[in-house]
Amino acid sequence: MQHKAKLSSLFVCCALGMSTQVFAEDSVFVGHLADMSGPTAFVGKNYADGVRDSLAYINANGGIKGTTLESETIDYAYKVPQAIASYKKWHSRKNMVAMQGWGTADTEALISFVAKDKVPVFSASYSGHLTDPTGKNPHTKKPAPYNFFYGASYSDACRGLVQWAAQDWKDKGGKGKAKFTHIGANHPFPNAPKEACAEYATELGFDVQPAVVVSMKPGDFKAQCLSLKSSGSNYGYIGNLGGSVLSLVKSCNTVGTEIQFMSNIWGGDKNIFSAAGEGIKDYIFPTMTPFWGDDAPGMKLVREISKQSDESGTEERVHHYMRGVCSTFFMKEAMEWAKDNGGITGENIKKGMYVRKNWVPKGLDGVCLPANWTNEDHRGINQVNIYKGNYNGGDISVEKVSQVTLDRREDWLGY
Numbered sequence: 001m002q003h004k005a006k007l008s009s010l011f012v013c014c015a016l017g018m019s020t021q022v023f024a025e026d027s028v029f030v031g032h033l034a035d036m037s038g039p040t041a042f043v044g045k046n047y048a049d050g051v052r053d054s055l056a057y058i059n060a061n062g063g064i065k066g067t068t069l070e071s072e073t074i075d076y077a078y079k080v081p082q083a084i085a086s087y088k089k090w091h092s093r094k095n096m097v098a099m100q101g102w103g104t105a106d107t108e109a110l111i112s113f114v115a116k117d118k119v120p121v122f123s124a125s126y127s128g129h130l131t132d133p134t135g136k137n138p139h140t141k142k143p144a145p146y147n148f149f150y151g152a153s154y155s156d157a158c159r160g161l162v163q164w165a166a167q168d169w170k171d172k173g174g175k176g177k178a179k180f181t182h183i184g185a186n187h188p189f190p191n192a193p194k195e196a197c198a199e200y201a202t203e204l205g206f207d208v209q210p211a212v213v214v215s216m217k218p219g220d221f222k223a224q225c226l227s228l229k230s231s232g233s234n235y236g237y238i239g240n241l242g243g244s245v246l247s248l249v250k251s252c253n254t255v256g257t258e259i260q261f262m263s264n265i266w267g268g269d270k271n272i273f274s275a276a277g278e279g280i281k282d283y284i285f286p287t288m289t290p291f292w293g294d295d296a297p298g299m300k301l302v303r304e305i306s307k308q309s310d311e312s313g314t315e316e317r318v319h320h321y322m323r324g325v326c327s328t329f330f331m332k333e334a335m336e337w338a339k340d341n342g343g344i345t346g347e348n349i350k351k352g353m354y355v356r357k358n359w360v361p362k363g364l365d366g367v368c369l370p371a372n373w374t375n376e377d378h379r380g381i382n383q384v385n386i387y388k389g390n391y392n393g394g395d396i397s398v399e400k401v402s403q404v405t406l407d408r409r410e411d412w413l414g415y
Helices: 039-059 080-094 104-109 109-117 154-171 193-204 222-231 243-255 272-278 301-306 321-342 344-353
Strands: 026-036 068-075 098-102 121-123 148-149 180-183 235-238 262-263 283-287 383-392 395-405
Touching: 026 039, 039 068, 039 272, 039 321, 080 104, 080 109, 080 262, 098 321, 104 109, 121 321, 148 344, 154 235, 154 272, 154 283, 154 383, 154 395, 180 193, 180 222, 243 262, 243 272, 272 301, 272 383, 272 395, 283 344, 301 321, 321 344
Parallel strands: 026 068, 026 098, 098 121, 121 148, 180 235, 235 262, 262 283
Antiparallel strands: 283 383, 383 395
């Protein structure tokens, strides 16, 4: 990646749109946590590029109605203590008004801090635990009034996948109950949708099998694949990402496990298909944006944003990059509302997240799905686009196979 050479130490500071430590007279500070060297760096680098390029593009094009965004990116390597330390530093020393965050464990660990400090966090964690701002659902771990993310929650995405699986089982003439298994590490990220999705799978008539634990790190997973084979599981939800997914697919091919894999949104992209080669077949995964080569109107702006770190405009970005763009531009427009309504403070940015319905940031039509946040429901997106990916003799093909819109059930809020 173009930023890789800069990662000589854990902490990487990047000024955006101007030289480091040069502050505009009218500016606000946005912290940016990223994993570019830890266990989720396989996709973390792509998402971080989307956020950083967007912040740079915003500054290069007038900022927030004239207000410059100061920013610092810290590669916290997916370590929660480093994330908390960075947050506290930014809050105490930089008067941070908003943060672009990353992982589930650190985002959930910061819920109470950001609520107390009134700092909106736009995370790349889509944990359903972040969607209940008031804590009215008994399932909610903690009220999360200052947490936002772009996309369907992990729980809703998994619910969408099991809806697809139920129809797929029917279309293929499956007899009896199909078996469903959650596959992933015992970690907050893959665990986030586990119970919620298993409950919904049961509602839909699946025979839910005991979860199979697979490390987030690459490894030999033949034993886990043999467990899946002996259980007779028909559909497996993969909660991990990157090298772990590749190891799982290869291990299961080796032992002859016949199962329909369905991944979380970080577990399926063209890089996975390229690395897996012919070993990957009919792999199901969700998306929230188009792909780089798609002809959506908003891709024109995405390609201009991409030039902030790739002047040639030739680098093909994966769909994780586009979600970083969407997350940043929703924040941008909430900041613009805040500036017109009392000033760019965390509290006003939060209010700015509630003023629009079916909201798509200007210029990103067809890229960012229409979003609706309210002060009682932070499930901004409840639509899940489901794709199938294949590697055919060097050609990577993805095709849309379904679109699911989830109900905004009260019992699913925060869960």
